[in-house]
Amino acid sequence: MTGGPAVPTDVFTVGLVVNPVAGVGGPAGLKGSDGAEVQREALARGSSPRAGDRAAQAVRSLLARRPGTRILTVAGPMGEDSARAAGAVPELLPLVPGSPSSSGDTTAAVRAMAEADLLLFAGGDGTARDVLDGSPSCPVLGVPAGVKVYSGCFALSPATAGVMAAEFDGDGGDGEGITEAEVVDLDEEAYRQGRVSPRLYGVLRVPAARRRLSGRKVGSSSAAPGSAEAIAREVVTQMRSGVRYILGPGATTMAVGRRLGLTTTLLGVDVVQDGELVAADVAEQELLALVDGREAYAVVSVIGGQGFVFGRGNQQISPAVLKEIMTSGGLVVLATQQKLAGLGGRPLLADTGDPEVDTLVGGHVRVITGYRESAMYRICSAIEEFSA
Incomplete structure (x- = not known):
């Protein structure tokens, strides 16, 4: 009225x-x-x-x-x-x-x-x-x-x-x-x-x-030279035959593709397996078909200054996709030590739009911070952590 x-x-x-x-x-x-x-x-x-x-x-x-x-x-x-x-x-x-x-x-x-x-x-x-x-x-x-x-x-x-x-x-x-x-x-x-x-x-x-407040995104330009390449080296070392890896957006995940000798997309989502590019810059529905019934891992980086791993710029990795991944594979989270330090102890965050899936991907996860370097860090739902 x-x-x-x-x-x-x-x-x-x-x-x-x-x-x-x-x-x-x-x-x-x-x-x-x-x-x-x-x-x-x-x-x-x-x-x-x-x-x-x-x-x-x-x-x-x-x-x-x-x-x-x-x-x-x-x-x-x-x-x-x-x-x-x-x-x-x-x-x-x-x-x-x-x-x-x-x-x-x-x-x-x-x-x-x-x-x-x-x-x-x-x-x-x-x-x-x-x-x-x-x-x-x-x-x-x-x-x-x-x-x-x-x-x-x-x-x-x-x-x-x-x-x-x-x-x-x-x-x-x-x-x-x-x-x-x-x-x-x-x-x-x-x-x-x-x-x-x-x-x-x-x-x-x-x-x-x-x-x-989510705060303004902070870029990774201040990271130490070579840190993305060191992280990528560790990720590639851990990759297993027959497993599909979803590379989320970002310079750090793009370094993984570069380490594999592949041309991947900086801001899109790509799928690799056995050192080969299965699909580039995929949408949600294509991605869902590519992981259906297969062992798969989502390789995602942390948004600097905000701490989000899902729900910001990588919506192709949707709740439906994450449900498939979490039943057969899991998450590979990447962040430089500078990014983690910049969070001041705050947890990593998920805001997929589905509270059940935010909980599903939550908990403590090993974050790869360099070659043979990692840190345990908690992922939680943005709702759970800051709405009560």
Whole structure:
């Protein structure tokens, strides 16, 4: 509805903006979701939008802890559908978004949220840029739902975003106040061609609950020379005949391919077996077929500064794929000692979108840090660690 009776000034109001197509390109191996052509291709490859469901998780978590919250949002998939799925009765802004919605619709919605005490937005780095362009009048908090989630304005998980919103008191919640978080993004076309060039676009005000924010991704350029090659040497030494190895995105996993004498993709997911490239830059459905009924291992690296091993940039290794892998093989986790030290003792994180699978891949795992070097480290669900 629009209009309606005046709202008491002490009612907590949360604005909700959802980018309905955020993340749709991830499982399809498209390394982003920007552009109508990319979105059509992702759907043709069997991907499904997930931003709406993840926004609903955040609202459900919020209402469980702060049931009187007023939800102000946009009609249809830009927020209304998620709010209603979470059991809320939202108030709708007098906006008519396009079908599909555009970045301009997101910006217009942000500008119309003057009544909100806190703005929740679901998407990735591109959505964060659109929110920034809207010059929000209140603090904001990102619900991670995109392929690229490198900006520092996102909560660790959708449920964590809901908890943070419920605890927000105008001063930030958790007694930590409000801080500024950087908004960064990549040129997706260059990204698809293997050129990673993050650019800082500005800052947004966010609740300053530091351990519940994902933080900005930190690159690996500061790693000691040769550390990726040393890790790759150890991985290749451990590879066994007849076993399929899924190489996730990243410079460290690409070094594994290089050690094998193969040309693999920097930002895609490749499959190798017995020193040969079985398939390059695969989407989720192709990957699922390649590991079905076979012994297979996922070789994944840690995102510097954030600690994620699943759910950020490697959505091709989906919950369905992980279920297959964990019954027949397992995980091979790679990180330089610098990356682990940069986490300050915080655990590695999984946010696949399926809590059961996050638990399945959780526990202590041996992280390869160099040739004949490793460290035991814990992987846990982002929800489990920081939402309670």
